[in-house]
Amino acid sequence: MTDGELRVQPWHAGAWTTAPAAVAEDGPDVVVTAVEGSDAWRHTAYGFVHDDAHALLAPLASPGAVEVTFDVGWDGQFDQAGWCCGPTSRPGSRPVWR
Template identity: 80%
Template sequence: MTDDGLRGQPWSAGRWTSPPAAVVEDGPDLLVTAVQGSDAWRHTSYGFVHDDAHALLAPLPRPGAVEVAFDLAWDGRFDQAGLMLRADEETWLKAGVEFSDGTPQVGAVVTLGRSDWSVAPVPDWAGRRVTVRASRDGDAVTVRARVDDEPFRLLRLCPFPADLPVAAGPYCCAPTRAGLVVRFRRWATGPADPALH
C-alpha cells in the first residue's frame, strides 16, 4: 500500500482486450509494443469503429480509482498511452497522452455509444513520466493527470453509467505506425477520490 491509499497491481492481474505485438517485463516495468493500426474510437467525425487498442484490464470496484504511470518517450502520429476504463465495446473511456498535431496532447476520449475527444497540448511533458488517474463514484468519472511529481490537474468530469461493472488498467495503441513501445511504470487501484476539488 502506498501513502495515497492506492495498492500497486501486478501486471499479471489483468487480461488484454487485444494482444500487443510484444510484452516484456523489465524489472518492475512493463514494456508493451503496439500493433500498427490499433486504436479505440466509435463513429464520431471519422465515421469508423476501432476496438483493438491494447488494454490490460482488471475489475474495478464501485466506487474506486485506477492510476497508471508511463514514460512519454514517443513522437509517432497518434501514438498514445494511458489508462482505460471499460464496461463494454460501446461504454468506455481512455485517458492519457496522444501525439497529435506535432506535439504531445493530454486528454480523454469518453464513449457512450459514440466517442468524443478533449485534448490540450503539453509539449513540456515529452521525455518525462506521466501519471493518469480516473476516479469513479456514482454516475461520474473524474480524470486527472500530472507529469513527474507536479500536482494533478483536472482533465475531465464526465458522466458514466452507475449500474455497469467496469474493468480498468493501462492501455496503448498505435493507429498509424509500427514500432511504438511504451514503458509502463505503475498500475494501482484504490478508493475513489474524496472530492472533485
C-alpha cells in the first residue's frame, strides 16, 4: 500500500473487516487465504445477508488513487477477488472513503 504521497505503507497498517484464514506478507505483496464460504453480499432483493468477506481497510487521501493487481488461483465456483471502497463516518467527523 502507498499513502497520499506514493510512499509504501505496510499491509499491517490496514484493518481487516473479518480476519482471513491466513495472511502473509511477501515483499511488497500480501498473500491472503479466505475462509471457505466467506462472502460479501449485504442485502439482496430476495433477503440474503452474508457479510463476512475479508476486506483490508485503510484511509484514502482526497484526492486519492488506487492501483490493484490480483494474482488468483481460482479453484471453485464463485471464487472472486476485488477492491472495496466506500464512505464511512465517525462521530464528529466528515465522511471519508475507506
